[in-house]
Amino acid sequence: MLCILESAVANPPYIAVIAHQKVDAASLSAPRLKSIFGMRTTTWKDGKQIKVFVLKDKDPLHVRFAKDVLQTYPYSLRRIWERRVYSGTGLAPTVVDSETEMLKLIAETENAIGYIQQHNIDQNVKVLEIQ
Amino acid sequence: MKGLQTAITAFSVLAQIAAAPAMAVNFDTDLGNIQVHGFVTQTVLHSDDNNFFGNSEDTSFEFYEAGLNGLWQLSPNLKLAGQILARDAGATDDGKVRVDYAFLDYNFWRSDSAHAGLKLGRLLNPYGMYNDTRDVVHTRPSILLPQSIYFDVNRNLALSSDGASLYYQQEFSDGGLNFELLSVKPRTRDPDLEPAIFFTDNPGGLEGDRSTWFARAIYSYDLDRVRVGLAAGSIDVNYEPAEVDPIESAGFNFKPLLIFGQYNAEKWSLTGEFANRRLELFASVLPANVKSVGHSYFLQYDYRLAPAWEAFIRYDDLVWDKNDRNGEQFAAATGLPAHSRYAKDWTLGLRWDVSDNFLLRAEFHKVKGTGWLSSLENSNPLATQKDWRLFALSASYRF
Secondary structure (H helix, E strand, O other), X not given: OHHHXXXXXXXXXXXXXXXXXXXXXXXXXXXHHHHHHXXXXXXXXXXOEOEEXXXXXXXXXXXXXXXXXXXXXXXXXXXXXXXHHHOOOOOOOEEEOOHHHHHXXXXXXXXXXXXXXXXXXXXXXXEEEEO | OHHHHHHHHHHHHHXXXXXXXXXXXXXXXXXXXXXXXXXXXXXXXXXXXXXXXXXXXXXXXXXXXXXXXXXXXXXXXXXXXXXXXXXXXXXXOXXXXXXXXXXXXXXXXXXXXXXXXEEEEEEEOOOOOOHHXXXXXXXXXXXXXXXXXXXXXXXXXXXXXXXEEEEEEEEEOOEEEEEEEEEEEEOOOOOOHHHHHHXXXXXXXXXXXXXXXXXXXXXXXXXXXXXXXXXXXEEEEEEEOOOOOOOOOEEEEEEEEEEEEEEEXXXXXXXXXXXXXXXXXXXXXXXXXXXXXXXXXXXXXXXXXXXXXXXXXXXXXXXXXXXXXXXHHHHHHHOOOHHHHEEEEEEEEEEEEOOOOEXXXXXXXXXXXXXXXXXXXXXXXXXXXXXXXXXXXXXXXXX
8 A cells, every 4th residue: 555655656647648439540659649739730540620628727737748748838838729729720729627527528529639647547538559 | 501500600609709708619510610719908008208009108008909719610621710800009000890810721632741721811921920919919929019020000011911822731750840822912001001101191092912922931840849930021012192192103012031930948938030121112203213121130038937927038129221220321311310210129028827818918118219110109200219118018818
């Protein structure tokens, strides 16, 4: 028990990239993942519009996702999204309030992608392997 | 039936906006995904000498921007985008609602790592780094854009124009490239455009010419860690004489060339832009065409002090004629002040993101020269002061 606690403190929970069950992909390259959350790649391989979900800018999980997984900063993503939105270039990601909401929306929304702490994954979403 | 569906969709979008949302209005319809965003900013300005955006010597509240912006993704390859804006900026703008942009975007070709498309309608001019979103304070580097490059006295002309564009986007393993080419007719409805170009107000009017083009390439490395770009254009505007008019024909051609770059680290960003501006005026009343080449550049350093707090320092330099940097030849020829031909602006600013939607900003400018002041607001050029200071405070809300 003590051992588990110690390891949880030493290594913060792993972040998993999740998608709707029907999404036509099992894995994504790291550059492709960056491009999707930077809203540059906007369609899946089958041509369907990708729907991106994120937590709020200040959410600790979002901060970790931006820094550790995408290797950027929340402010940089925010600027990229704002430039898209206010110049009519494209849609911005949908912001959700909690991991529970994230999990529910990814499960319900076709072509959706998001992220969550690994221990919160359930069988209604697909986990994408990042290579 | 499609028409009715469209009407119902439009109505439900309006109903959601009316419900005063805290975040973007975002929802799915049978006809695709729609997002609506909006923003409003009120700025207060005070200067010790010279007027900028209203009677700033007495403190001016005459600078506000309010816009509504919508994007309708009809299919993965087809979208409609538009923005309406009401803007007042002293004598240089009138507070009226205008369409900033409204276009159809058709993505006609796509591969795994690239795509190309066509836009039709009123398009944003691909001019430098900040023009595309110049009215949204949240996306600007400061309350007032660096005026040497983003003159606010001819904002409508600079912002957008009517026509068509081709774009191409390429993804690489560590970044991406965007290229856009526009063939358009410029907008010429700025109150201050004519006096700014011809130094006088004339009975006729200015009309944009269809020979105008713009091009821009931007390379973004690793989600904008590094962003560099090159932009060029040629803008033709003709004078349409009134029925009784001493001027039979006139016009101008403006050829800007811009180079810009930005580096974004966790705590700081460094941004710079340089512009070479080639201007040629012709008029039947002038013995010869008037040609000049101007230079503009700015360098800005941003520092993120704490979450939600950011400070910056910037130097912005404008020269109207590179062969007459201090304006003395101009002063000798016209009797007008030499300091009206340049502006050197040191700015210090602070940004506080109070919440996701609410933003407060303050900045202080110490300026030498009046090169980017409006003649409508400073009607007697001889009464302008060479050294002056400007303070601005703004409050913004967006969703």
